[in-house]
Amino acid sequence: MNVLDLTLGWVTEAVGGRLRSGRSDARVGAVSIDSRTLETGDFFVALRGERFDGHGFLSDAFSQGAAAVLVEAGVAVPALPEEVGVVEAPDTTRALQDLAHAVRTASGARVVAITGSAGKTTTKDALAEMLSTRFVVVKNKGNLNNHIGLPLSLMQLREGADIAVMELGMNHPGEIGRLVAIAEPDVRVWTNVGDAHLGFFESADAVADAKAEILEGAAADDLLVCNADDCRIAARTGGFPGRVLTFGQSADAWLRATDVASLGVDGMRATVSASGDSAVVETGLIGTGSLMNVLAAATAALSFGVSLTEVRDVAARLRPTDRRGVVHR
Structure with a gap:
């Protein structure tokens, strides 16, 4: 078993995305799709569904202390401090799945x-x-x-x-x-x-x-x-x-x-x-x-x-x- 200390660079590679802002060596906290449950340092994944769009809660995520977010490519992101991480991918649901598979593999x-x-x-x-x-x-x-x-x-x-x-x-x-x-x-x-x-x-x-x-x-x-x-x-x-x-x-x-x-x-x-x-x-x-x-x-x-x-x-x-x-x- 391996304890995994993920970084933005690792996550970006795992999801086949692009690091739009933030440092590649910045640590990634707990992964969440619910802006209401976020704690300081967490990683918010903005999912888009038939009846909801997590991208509408990016400001809430940052106010809750999210250190980084995963968004769909081309989505506008609120003005942020330079150190806040933004990873973009073509499809955030698929990216979440790819990240989980990468964690599963790396964990041993x-x-x-x-x-x-x-x-x-x-x-x-x-x-x-x-x-x-x-x-x-x-x-x-x-x-x-x-x-x-x-x-x-x-x-x-x-x-x-x-x-x-x-x-x-x-x-x-x-x-x-x-x-x-x-x-x-x-x-x-x-x-x-x-x-x-x-x-x-x-x-x-x-x-x-x-x-x-x-x-x-x-x-x-x-x-x-x-x-x-x-x-x-x-x-x-x-x-x-x-x-x-x-x-x-x-x-x-x-x-x-x-x-x-x-x-x-x-x-x-x-x-x-x-x-x-x-x-x-x-x-x-x-x-x-x-x-x-x-x-x-x-x-x-x-x-x-x-x-x-x-x-x-x-x-x-x-x-x-x-x-x-x-x-x-």
Whole structure:
């Protein structure tokens, strides 16, 4: 893991931009797209969307203490002291993504990317907890998992983490592929295929095709963790060039759950076996779907050298995330 102390020159090169003003060796603080949250020394990225334009808040950004800004080429910038940095690029959204990818690469950290129709956040949180028994881990905050949220989440790698656990969200074809290109994951986790996004697709098979973009750009030394019980996933992962570890209740799953039992409002229990080792795992998360999310996280965690005993202990502490599946007694 590398702690990254970025400079304006480094950022400018990473985004393929031009340093309009400021010193190339000036340090870059925290990256933000919200002028209201800026602190002294931060770096403000002015994004342009259908209903907003961050360039309209440049004055606010500077009054909040921003030391530098990223703007689209040709945009007028308020009169500034000479030392204030202005980096320009053709498209600030793409530049933010390119900066995140450069940070990801320079950090030396390993990245886990998670997709699926349901359970991404639960799987992410469970895996981050399991990996934290041995590593310094960062993860998406909340559900910052789209083309803007993912780059902002990857910026945490500047702090010197060993592993980033990132969930990837989507509404349309092509989105997962772009997010994979940004994150360049070493481990890809595909939890399931369902109808969670069917409003944007013609069928569950179309959803599966879009989710299958998680496989794009994989190399021989990459790992895929996927659901052995999901026929749509099985039909799309046969050509993965790297190692594949499966989870589920199927007899051929690498990590298999047997003797699955509901504990009612107290959660789930199962005997979990992998590579000749087994343990009775209990979790306070409710339902078979939640158990499958724990199995997905466990499979990925074991691939990093976390023990099944550590997985069992973390699973017992897991509780619903952000009011998801909370039981009110």
